[in-house]
Amino acid sequence: MISVLNLGRCDYPTALRLQETLVELRKQERVGNVLLFVEHPPVITLGRNASQTNIIASPELLASRGVVIHEISRGGDVTFHGPGQLVAYPIFDLRSFEPKLGVIDYVRRLEEVLMRICAQYAIETQRISGMTGVWTYPTPPPRLTARPMNRDYVPLGEEQGGESTPHYSERKIAAIGVHISRGVTSHGFALNVTTDLGFFQLIVPCGLTKPVTSIAFETGLSPTLDEVMTLASRTFGELFHSQMLWLESIHDLVPPDAPAPLPQDTPARAPEDERRIAHRDTHLA
DSSP, X not given: OEEEEEEEEOOHHHHHHHHHHHHHHHHTTSSOEEEEEEEOSSEEEEOTTOOGGGBOSOHHHHHHTTOEEEEOSSSSSEEEEOTTEEEEEEEOBGGGSSSOOOHHHHHHHHHHHHHHHHHTTTOOEEOOTTOOSEXXXXXXXXXXXXXXXXXXXXXXXXXXXXSSOOOOOOXXXXXXXXXXXXXXXXXXXXXXXXXXGGXXXXXXXXXXXXXXXXXXXXHSOOOOHHHHHHHHHHHHXXXXXXXXXXXXXXXXXXXXXXXXXXXXXXXXXXXXXXXXOOSSOEEEO
């Protein structure tokens, strides 16, 4: 059984404190496996391997865009979270699954969750050796295959191959960065749904120069986060061979004597159609 909570729009520090609380409770076996969904206000996060030089915007520009910066314990470099992006934080004990999951197996399943979600929108995605996250193929976005390639946005890093034949490289649609402590996971993935891709021009995402994309840019559609969240929950259930139990509130999950503060003003409701290893710390991205 995996309990699922939708935190709605929630600031990054509050979500981080909640993750830390749930990780400790999971280690103590006071809660079961938990999957948090959240949408963050604009924030740049620096993982353990991050380089400040990959933030290319000035502090003044970041402030004007309402972007804050946080240093965190997940693996990886620099990434962006913001409106229109579905962020998933699984708090799983990898030893609780049958068979037990190793770190690499776990990351592969996160990738597969993302790839199956994208497939629902006719977006073909792939893994790229040596790079984290989930990527499109170097082909035109599906929204352009039935009409002339007149683009309203050129992702950072793409180059024109000619006036009428743009060159398309692989585009990163989802980022993954995890932290595993005594077999219990935290952090997770961020899938660009309707994210303003202009925010990614403030950074060098994950230290890479390849372009970033979204479901909206690839398809021309604007799915809601609730819609994508529903797909994500179902896919987690399939790939982790677990029942998914949506909870109304974090207070249905966290014991009343839990020490960390909990978000008070964010919804924790499921979409309506969903209501019915290691003994050391590991950092991956």
